[in-house]
Amino acid sequence: xxxxxxxxxxxxxxxxxxxxxxxxxxxxxxxxxxxxxxxxxxxxxxxxxxxxxxxxxxxxxxxxxxxxxxxxxxxxxxxxxxxxxxxxxxxxxxxxxxxxxxxxxxxxxxxxxxxxxxxxxxxxxxxxxxxxxxxxxxxxxxxxxxxxxxxxxxxxxxxxxxxxxxxxxxxxxxxxxxxxxxxxxxxxxxxxxxxxxxxxxxxxxxxxxxxxxxxxxxxxxxxxxxxxxxxxxxxxxxxxxxxxxxxxxxxxxxxxxxxxxxxxxxxxxxxxxxxxxxxxxxxxxxxxxxxxxxxxxxxxxxxxxxxxxxxxxxxxxxxxxxxxxxxxxxxxxxxxxxxxxxxxxxxxxxxxxxxxxxxxxxxx
Amino acid sequence: xxxxxxxxxxxxxxxxxxxxxxxxxxxxxxxxxxxxxxxxxxxxxxxxxxxxxxxxxxxxxxxxxxxxxxxxxxxxxxxxxxxxxxxxxxxxxxxxxxxxxxxxxxxxxxxxxxxxxxxxxxxxxxxxxxxxxxxxxxxxxxxxxxxxxxxxxxxxxxxxxxxxxxxxxxxxxxxxxxxxxxxxxxxxxxxxxxxxxxxxxxxxxxxxxxxxxxxxxxxxxxxxxxxxxxxxxxxxxxxxxxxxxxxxxxxxxxxxxxxxxxxxxxxxxxxxxxxxxxxxxxxxxxxxxxxxxxxxxxxxxxxxxxxxxxxxxxxxxxxxxxxxxxxxxxxxxxxxxxxxxxxxxxxxxxxxxxxxx
Numbered sequence: 001x002x003x004x005x006x007x008x009x010x011x012x013x014x015x016x017x018x019x020x021x022x023x024x025x026x027x028x029x030x031x032x033x034x035x036x037x038x039x040x041x042x043x044x045x046x047x048x049x050x051x052x053x054x055x056x057x058x059x060x061x062x063x064x065x066x067x068x069x070x071x072x073x074x075x076x077x078x079x080x081x082x083x084x085x086x087x088x089x090x091x092x093x094x095x096x097x098x099x100x101x102x103x104x105x106x107x108x109x110x111x112x113x114x115x116x117x118x119x120x121x122x123x124x125x126x127x128x129x130x131x132x133x134x135x136x137x138x139x140x141x142x143x144x145x146x147x148x149x150x151x152x153x154x155x156x157x158x159x160x161x162x163x164x165x166x167x168x169x170x171x172x173x174x175x176x177x178x179x180x181x182x183x184x185x186x187x188x189x190x191x192x193x194x195x196x197x198x199x200x201x202x203x204x205x206x207x208x209x210x211x212x213x214x215x216x217x218x219x220x221x222x223x224x225x226x227x228x229x230x231x232x233x234x235x236x237x238x239x240x241x242x243x244x245x246x247x248x249x250x251x252x253x254x255x256x257x258x259x260x261x262x263x264x265x266x267x268x269x270x271x272x273x274x275x276x277x278x279x280x281x282x283x284x285x286x287x288x289x290x291x292x293x294x295x296x297x298x299x300x301x302x303x304x305x306x307x308x309x310x311x312x313x314x315x316x317x318x319x320x321x322x323x324x325x326x327x328x329x330x331x332x333x334x335x336x337x338x339x340x341x342x343x344x345x346x347x348x349x350x351x352x353x354x355x356x357x358x359x360x361x362x363x364x
Numbered sequence: 365x366x367x368x369x370x371x372x373x374x375x376x377x378x379x380x381x382x383x384x385x386x387x388x389x390x391x392x393x394x395x396x397x398x399x400x401x402x403x404x405x406x407x408x409x410x411x412x413x414x415x416x417x418x419x420x421x422x423x424x425x426x427x428x429x430x431x432x433x434x435x436x437x438x439x440x441x442x443x444x445x446x447x448x449x450x451x452x453x454x455x456x457x458x459x460x461x462x463x464x465x466x467x468x469x470x471x472x473x474x475x476x477x478x479x480x481x482x483x484x485x486x487x488x489x490x491x492x493x494x495x496x497x498x499x500x501x502x503x504x505x506x507x508x509x510x511x512x513x514x515x516x517x518x519x520x521x522x523x524x525x526x527x528x529x530x531x532x533x534x535x536x537x538x539x540x541x542x543x544x545x546x547x548x549x550x551x552x553x554x555x556x557x558x559x560x561x562x563x564x565x566x567x568x569x570x571x572x573x574x575x576x577x578x579x580x581x582x583x584x585x586x587x588x589x590x591x592x593x594x595x596x597x598x599x600x601x602x603x604x605x606x607x608x609x610x611x612x613x614x615x616x617x618x619x620x621x622x623x624x625x626x627x628x629x630x631x632x633x634x635x636x637x638x639x640x641x642x643x644x645x646x647x648x649x650x651x652x653x654x655x656x657x658x659x660x661x662x663x664x665x666x667x668x669x670x671x672x673x674x675x676x677x678x679x680x681x682x683x684x685x686x687x688x689x690x691x692x693x694x695x696x697x698x699x700x701x702x703x704x705x706x707x708x709x710x711x712x713x714x715x716x717x718x719x720x721x
Contacts, residue, residue: 038715040707066721082721112721162721187720222721237720269461276716292717294459312567314577317716331715332580333573349569355576355712359719 032056032093034077035318035329036065036358046079046091046098051327051337051363053351057096063087066112067163067360072120076146077362078102080125081110084185088114088125090148093364099146107131108139108153109184112359113163116143117204118170123148124204126161126175133190134181136161138173138202154206158198159191162222167201168230172209175200176221176234192239197221199234199250199258212258216246225278225287227302230254233261233287235275248275249289262305270294277360281321284340288326290316297328299340309345311338318361329357390563392571395635395644397561399578402636405557407445407452407628408550412543414438414445418508419536426529432519436512436615442539443505443612447621451585451629454577455556457546465542466504470595470609476506477514484527495534505612508535513614576711579641579701582632583713586698589625592618593691596678607678618674622690623667629697630660645708652708656700663693 030050037047037058044064048056063085070077070093079089086109090100104110107130114125121143129135136156141148156164158177165174179197181190197220201209214221218240225233232252238244247260248271272293279288285302292315299309315331325340327350334349335357421438424430446466449457457463468476479501487494495503511517511528519525550556559567560574568574594600596610596618610618633656634640645653670677670686677683706713 040710040712266460270459272461274717276719290716292714292719295717296459314573314580315712315714315716331717332576332712334569336569347566349564354572356715359716359721 030054031322031363033320033327033329033335033352033361033363034068034070034079034093035361036068036079036082038064038356038358040356046077046089046096048077048093048096049352051322051350051352053353056094057091059089059091059096059098061087061089061098062101064358065089066358067114068362069113069115069123070362070364071116071143072118074120074146077364078114078116078123078148080112080114082112082358083187084109084128084182085112086110090146092146100148102141102148104139105150107184108137110139111160111162114139115164115166115173118166122204124164124173126156126164127153128160128182128184130184133183134159136175136177138164138175138206154202156202157200157208157211159196160220162220163224165224165226167226167232168228171204173202173204174224174226174232175202176224178220178222178237179217180220180239189239192218195220195239197236199232199252212252214247214250214258214260216240216244219246219248221250223275223278225280227280227285228282231280231302232258233278233280233302234258235278235289237275238273240273242273244273246273248273261300264307267296267298267307267310270296276317277319279319279321279326281325281340283323284325286325286340288319288321288328288338290319290328292316292331297326297336297338299326299338299345308340309338311336311347315355317357317359320361320363322363327361327363329361331355331357390571391644392575393561393563395639395641396571396574396578398635398639399632399641400557400560403631403640404452404454404560405550407449407631408543408547411442411445411449412540412547414442415536415539415543418442419533419540422508422529422533422536426525426533432512439505439508439512440615440617440620443509443615443617444620444624446505447611447624448628450588450625451582451632453585454560454581456549458581461500462542464500464504466539467611468501468504468506469592469611471501471506472609474608475501476510477516480507480510480531484531488527490530490534492534492537495531495538502531503535503538505535505539508532508539509612509614572710575641575644575709578632579706579709579711580713582629582641583698583702583706585625585629586694586701589622589694590691590698593622593687593694596674597684597687597691599691605678605684607675610674610678613675616673616675619667619670622694623664626660626664626667626694626697630664633660641705641709645705649708652700652704656697656705659693659697659700663690663697666690666693 030052045058047058063081065079066082068079075094077093081088086104088102108127111126123141125139127137127139129137136158138154140152142151160178160180162176162178177198179195198213200211220237221234223235234250236248238246249261251261252258271291274293276290287300287302295314297311318329325338329335334354335352337348339346418438425435559565563571592611598604
C-alpha cells in the first residue's frame with residue numbers, strides 16, 4: 001500500500017491560487033474560505049474563515065445554501081440557496097453583513113449555483129422555471145451598488161441545470177444541465193426514466209454554442225471545473241442501478257467532444273455512483289474530486305488521467321485550489337490541506353472547526 | 365448570537381485538541397483503541413477463521429469426505445461471521461464495493477442463479493483464475509449458498525456435484541484469501557488497527573474522527589438491516605412481499621443473519637466491559653444510554669421470541685406483522701444512533717453523502 005506523508009494539526013501556511021479577487025490586495029493574510037455551513041442543531045449559516053482558522057463571519061441565513069461566488073473586485077459574495085430555495089444571500093465578505101436577501105421571481109427557484117461576470121456588473125444563476133417544471137433558466141442580475149437587480153433570463157437549453165462556470169474567455173458559460181425535472185418546493189425527481197442531462201456552452205447573451213450528452217441517460221451531469229486552457233471536467237451522479245458501470249467523470253478538452261474521463265474501476269466503484277465537488281489546480285495541472293459516499297478525495301493528473309492520490313475523508317464536501325494543491329472540507333471531520341508540490345502529497349488537517357461544512361467552498 | 369456560539373465552539377474544540385494532545389487520557393482515543401483490540405480485531409479474525417473452515421469444508425465435501433449437512437454448517441458459520449461484521453466494516457473491507465465480493469444483495473433479478481448457469485456452461489472446467497477474473501456476483505457467499513441450497517442443484521447426483529464443485533472450491537478459496545488479506549491489512553504496521561489506536565495519523569487527524577467513522581459504519585449497518593428486512597416485507601414495492609429479496613433466503617439464515625448483525629452493533633456500543641461507544645456518552649445523558657441499552661435488548665429478545673424461520677413468517681399476515689414489529693425495533697435503534705447518539709458524541713452523519721445536489 002502506498003504511504004503518504006502526514007502532518008499533525010498545524011498552522012499550515014496557505015496561498016490561494018484564485019486569480020483576481022479583492023483579497024489579493026491583502027496578501028499578508030491567509031486566503032478567505034467561504035462556504036455554507038450548519039450548526040449542530042441544523043441551522044444554516046453563510047461563513048467565512050481564514051485558512052489559519054481565524055473566524056471572519058458566520059451569518060445566519062434562513063435557507064440552506066450550496067455554492068458561493070465572490071465578486072471579482074468588491075468584498076461581496078453571493079451564497080446561493082440550495083434547490084428548491086427561493087432565496088440567495090448577498091453578503092459583505094469582510095464582516096458577514098447580510099446586504100440583500102435575493103428572492104427569485106414567482107415560478108422560479110435557485111439550484112444552488114451562480115457566478116459573477118469578470119466586469120463585476122452582472123451575476124448569473126441557474127434556476128428552475130416551475131411553471132414549466134424543470135425547464136432550465138439562466139437568471140441574469142445587474143449589480144447596482146451593493147444590490148443585485150434581476151434584469152432578465154435566458155434558456156440553459158436543458159432540464160434541471162446545476163453548476164455553471166466561466167470558460168477562460170470570461171464571456172462563455174459552461175452549464176451542467178442535470179437533466180432531472182423537479183417541481184416547485186420539492187426535491188422529488190419526476191422523470192427518472194426520461195432524464196436529459198447535457199453539457200452546454202452558452203454565450204452569456206443567450207447564444208447556444210454547443211450542447212453535448214453522455215450516452216447514459218440516467219447519468220446526471222452536475223458539477224464542473226474549468227482549467228485555464230479551457231478543459232472542462234464534469235462530475236456525475238447516476239440515478240440508475242448501483243451495479244451499472246457508468247463513467248462518473250467526463251472531460252471536454254479544447255476542440256474535443258465531451259467524453260468519459262478514464263476512471264479506474266476501483267475508484268469508480270468507491271464513488272458509489274456519486275460525485276460532489278470538483279476543482280482544478282492550474283499550475284500543477286491536477287484535478288481533485290470529492291466522493292462523499294465513498295468517503296474519499298481523489299486527485300488525478302489532468303493531462304495523463306493518472307491517479308495521483310486517494311485520501312480518506314468521511315463525508316468530504318467542498319474542494320478548492322490553493323497554491324500548494326487543494327483545500328478540502330468535510331461534513332464530518334476536519335478540513336484538510338493537501339500539499340501536492342512534492343513527490344509524495346502531504347495531507348494536513350486545518351484548524352478550522354470540524355464537520356458540518358456544506359457541499360462547496362470557495363477561496364478568495 | 366449564533367456567530368458567537370459557533371466561534372466559542374471553535375475555541376473550545378481547539379482547546380480540547382491541545383489538552384487531548386498533552387493529557388494522557390483521551391477518552392475517544394481510549395474507546396477507539398479498546399474497540400479495536402477487543403471487538404474489531406477479534407471479529408475480523410473470526411471471519412477469517414470461518415472462511416478458512418468453509419474453504420476446507422468445500423474441499424472435503426467435494427472429495428466425498430464430508431456430508432452436505434456439514435458443508436452447509438460451514439457455510440452458515442461464514443455467513444453469520446460476515447453478517448456480524450456489517451457494523452464493523454470500517455476501513456478497507458467497507459470501501460471500493462469490496463463487500464460485493466462476499467455477498468451480492470439485493471439480488472432482484474436472480475443474477476446469482478443466472479450467472480452461475482452461464483458461467484458453468486462457458487467454463488465447465490472452471491479454474492480459480494476464471495472465478496477471480498469474472499463477475500463479483502459469483503465470488504462470494506451468495507453463489508456458495510446457491511450451490512448448497514438451491515432446488516435446481518441436486519448434489520446427491522454425482523454428475524451434478526462434479527459440475528458444481530469447482531465453483532464451490534474456488535469461492536471457498538477466494539473468501540479465505542480475501543478475509544485473510546483483510547486481517548493482515550488490519551494488523552499491518554500503520555494498518556487500520558494502528559490508525560484507530562494512535563493519533564494523529566494519515567487517516568484520522570484526531571481521535572474524534574475515528575469515533576465518528578466507527579459510528580458512521582454502525583449507523584450504515586443499522587440502515588442496511590432495515591433495508592434487508594424492509595425489502596422482503598415489500599416496503600420498497602408498495603407493500604407486496606418479496607420473499608426472494610431476503611438476505612440468505614435459500615438457507616433461511618435471514619433472521620440469524622439479522623441477529624448476528626445486531627450483535628455486532630451491540631458490541632460496538634457496549635465494548636467488552638462497558639468500554640464501547642457507550643462509555644463516551646456524557647453522564648448527564650444516562651437516559652439516552654438506558655434507552656439504547658433497552659432498544660438492543662428489545663430487538664434481540666424479539667428475535668429470540670419469534671423462533672420461526674423467516675420463510676414461514678413472510679408467508680402469512682400474522683408472520684409479517686411480527687417481522688414488521690422487528691423492523692420497528694431496528695428502525696428505533698437506527699434513529700437512536702443516527703440522531704441522538706451522534707449528537708451526544710458530537711458526530712455529524714452523512715451531511716453531504718445524502719445531499720443529492
